[in-house]
Amino acid sequence: MGKLLTLFPLITLFISLSVQGANQQLPSFSELAEASSPAVVNISSSKTVKGRSNGPRGFNDPFYDDFFKRFFGEPPSQGQREREVRSGGSGFIISRDGYLLTNNHVVNEADEIIVSLSDRREYKAELIGSDERSDLALLKIEADNLPVVKIGNSDQLKVGEWVVAIGSPFQLNFSVTAGIVSAKGRSIPNGSDSTYVPFIQTDVAINPGNSGGPLFNLEGKVVGINSQIYTRSGGYMGVSFAIPIDYAMDIVNQLKEGGSVARGWLGVSIQEVTSDFAKSLGMSVPKGALVSQVMPDSPAKKAGLQVRDVIVEFDGVEIVYSGDLPQTVGSVKPGSKIEAKIIREGKTKKIKIEVGQLPENFSAASPSQGNKSNDLGIVVRELTFEERREMKIDHGVLITEVNPEGLAAQQGIRKGDIITYLLNERIRNTRDLSSAIEKAKENSDVAMIGIVRDGVQTFRSLKLTK
Structure with missing residues (x-):
């Protein structure tokens, strides 16, 4: 019993030292926040529209208005009239003579843009240029000797590294949140052209109003611009995305020079x-x-x-x-x-x-998900000359019937699909298809098949046996 009593103070001391050591390893963000906040701004934009008189449901952030519209539909109409729509977001100053960077969706089609600094000064801002594909906008205010952020190098950012966001979530100006880099080079196919941006993924708490604000590393340098979140609720769920600052500054230089971006x-x-x-x-x-x-x-x-x-x-x-x-x-x-x-x-x-x-209004067609053969459960016929000319394809066979119980139907093949390839063979007629299927079965029970659906050709793997 006496030995146990002797060991107890030692165990307590060990636990205390371990906790102190862990606390010493955690970074403090207070100096960073104090030094960087003066160059972070709150942005308020307004525009006059003719339409429903309902107010925004996305906390004055257009990104979240789109979210509510997509999942809950349009709010009940109260008639058509002219009204003012206000939006809010964040941004940061990149030059002492008044150039600022923010998200395009914060100021898109705005009639008036107001920039508020942390010392309560307010300025009207001019939109120098914007780029919808990257969701970036360059603004200018008439002022001198402004505080500016330090520009970092996002290429040197490492997964697991601490990062800090400063912005105005829910109109709570100049709020600071922190987290780590979860991944780099993320592509987010979301129906827009944002696949051109190699996003930084973080777990920093980003909410409505943070859009356009800076993402700092522990050196107090901007490494990204907070832009989007993944959400099912309309709020933060632990997955946030920022535009790399290296990518953004290239856009800025192009906007300064010509007002547009060439890709x-x-x-x-x-x-x-x-x-x-x-x-x-x-x-x-x-x-x-x-x-x-x-x-x-x-x-x-x-x-x-x-x-x-x-x-x-x-x-x-x-x-x-x-x-x-x-x-x-x-x-x-x-x-x-x-x-x-x-x-x-x-x-x-x-x-x-x-x-x-890249053409200005170009939008690439998105690939859709996707022989007479009793095994596959399909009936095919050759394309007529007129069909080939109309569809602008020079080979393929048209699927005219699909057995719902067959292998093809179970793997997403539909009536009206055109089979253009099987393995590495071009399919010009039903004989080609039958021959290619037999050849494929000799080597494997899975083959790559080329399908044209709605004018877009895709490839998929096709199981040939049950």
């Missing part, structure tokens, strides 16, 4: 390379971007890229996931001549490409 363009539709695809393409590892469609008169077409090519490297940058390609291509200056590495029919090949400029 590289390849002209292909792509999809992910799955394990089954990799196997059928003769690849040992599933990586890269699978070309499912090459657009007419595009840089890709002129360079000789073909459907079923897998792009594994572009301008010296490795393409691991399909989402890596739009980000990489978009960052290349239009007119640049680069080299790409592709895998074609199991062989590695290098091709030269002159990158084009």
